[in-house]
Amino acid sequence: MKTIIEPFRIKSVEPLRMTTRDEREAKLREAGFNLFHLHSDDVLIDLLTDSGTGAMSSEQWAGIMRGDESYAGSPSYYHFRDRMREITGFEGILPTHQGRASERILFELIGGAGKVVPNNAHFDTTRANVEHSGARAIDLMIAEAKDPRNRHPFKGNMDVGALEALIEEVGADRIPAVMCTVTNNSGGGQPVSLANLRAIRAVCDRHGLQFFLDACRFAENAWFVKQREPGQGDRSVRAIVRDMFDLADGATISAKKDGIVNIGGVLLLRDADLLHRASDVLILTEGYVTYGGLAGRDLEAMAQGFEEVLHEDYLEYRIRSVQYLGDRLLAAGVPILEPPGGHAIYLDAKAFCPHIPVDEFPGQALAVALYRHAGIRSCEIGSVMFGGAGHDSPPMELVRLAIPRRVYTQSHIDYVIEAITEVHHGATGLRGFRIVEAPQVLRHFTARFAEL
Numbered sequence: 001m002k003t004i005i006e007p008f009r010i011k012s013v014e015p016l017r018m019t020t021r022d023e024r025e026a027k028l029r030e031a032g033f034n035l036f037h038l039h040s041d042d043v044l045i046d047l048l049t050d051s052g053t054g055a056m057s058s059e060q061w062a063g064i065m066r067g068d069e070s071y072a073g074s075p076s077y078y079h080f081r082d083r084m085r086e087i088t089g090f091e092g093i094l095p096t097h098q099g100r101a102s103e104r105i106l107f108e109l110i111g112g113a114g115k116v117v118p119n120n121a122h123f124d125t126t127r128a129n130v131e132h133s134g135a136r137a138i139d140l141m142i143a144e145a146k147d148p149r150n151r152h153p154f155k156g157n158m159d160v161g162a163l164e165a166l167i168e169e170v171g172a173d174r175i176p177a178v179m180c181t182v183t184n185n186s187g188g189g190q191p192v193s194l195a196n197l198r199a200i201r202a203v204c205d206r207h208g209l210q211f212f213l214d215a216c217r218f219a220e221n222a223w224f225v226k227q228r229e230p231g232q233g234d235r236s237v238r239a240i241v242r243d244m245f246d247l248a249d250g251a252t253i254s255a256k257k258d259g260i261v262n263i264g265g266v267l268l269l270r271d272a273d274l275l276h277r278a279s280d281v282l283i284l285t286e287g288y289v290t291y292g293g294l295a296g297r298d299l300e301a302m303a304q305g306f307e308e309v310l311h312e313d314y315l316e317y318r319i320r321s322v323q324y325l326g327d328r329l330l331a332a333g334v335p336i337l338e339p340p341g342g343h344a345i346y347l348d349a350k351a352f353c354p355h356i357p358v359d360e361f362p363g364q365a366l367a368v369a370l371y372r373h374a375g376i377r378s379c380e381i382g383s384v385m386f387g388g389a390g391h392d393s394p395p396m397e398l399v400r401l402a403i404p405r406r407v408y409t410q411s412h413i414d415y416v417i418e419a420i421t422e423v424h425h426g427a428t429g430l431r432g433f434r435i436v437e438a439p440q441v442l443r444h445f446t447a448r449f450a451e452l
């Protein structure tokens, strides 16, 4: 069969609310042209993020009912812990309320002034947490990743030569850990090969460094490895996932991605002393070690979600349906970051509106236009998110269309394709923006803009 169908049927539905163009114009002005400020019931198709926006299965909802809310030693915790041990091989497993809580605990313990943390590309909250600790966050993407047209099969790979050069330059004693983000969210949802992870591990071993994964999308990454990496095609996703985790000393995970839950996170640690200290910080700021800021029911939903995400018919549907959106946009002449990523399609805003200079935020212009034209909410990943005082402008200006898991059907995606194609035809009419108000960190969440 050529058609990859959604491998589920729908038991419960949420109505979508249509709005008029005039209504959307008014909402945009109220929101200071920041799509994070919109009320989500004024959005028709919400592609702001795939984080925490997935649809849970009937088994996950059943887990919600089974959740045991005991303060300490809940069976829901042990269910979650055993499932994570089975999948990752890690013994040290801490639940947290989401990915950034894992990051904050980790960098409070290993970060600090004078330290340097390399990554293929830091996600925004990871970078912010590294920098909040006083350390410097360095991105080491391969050169191919900076060219939106390059179809390298593992565009998320780290430039291992650049990692060696960095260690040489700053000294291994200033690097508390090397991180690698799978898949690489900031770099286009692109996968990292097992070979690259092994090469990073080898460099870490040579210099006595710890290696951590930002493993938010470990299952999607493993699916790409199975599809694209020589010698991996006959292996199960589970075995590939296990290989990925076996290479690492620890991992931060947002369960809101491949955990297919609405809230939750995980911190995996191998070192007993670090685990001990992380548990202390967890208790201080998140909650006791057997719930970590979550309810028992959340732990049940996570245990089930991390299991379902490894089903290969799910992963095939997931990756192929994102690819469908990317391929159709390309066929319509819309510039996107190629090849299509695992959880999202990234519009290339520099190529989409070449008449808008980077300091007038072409990504913001495009994201606003998609909402104005069709009620679609997307997310700027460019100079608004990563620019500002003390930061170089990022290599690409992107607009991310993140696809929530198991939420939208093919006709929703066909509508998105049609709308973007129409906006592309009128792209020369789009105008840039200036920032009128912004906070010091993570400014994209709250900044306000004026249209030029």
Ligand SMILES: *Cc1c(COP(=O)(O)O)cnc(C)c1O
Residues within 6 Å of the ligand: 051, 098, 099, 100, 101, 123, 125, 126, 181, 185, 214, 216, 253, 254, 255, 256, 257, 264, 265
């Ligand atoms: C979402 C995400 C995070 C942060 O997780 P939250 O649950 O949003 O706090 C970290 N890294 C990557 C790659 C992510 O996609």
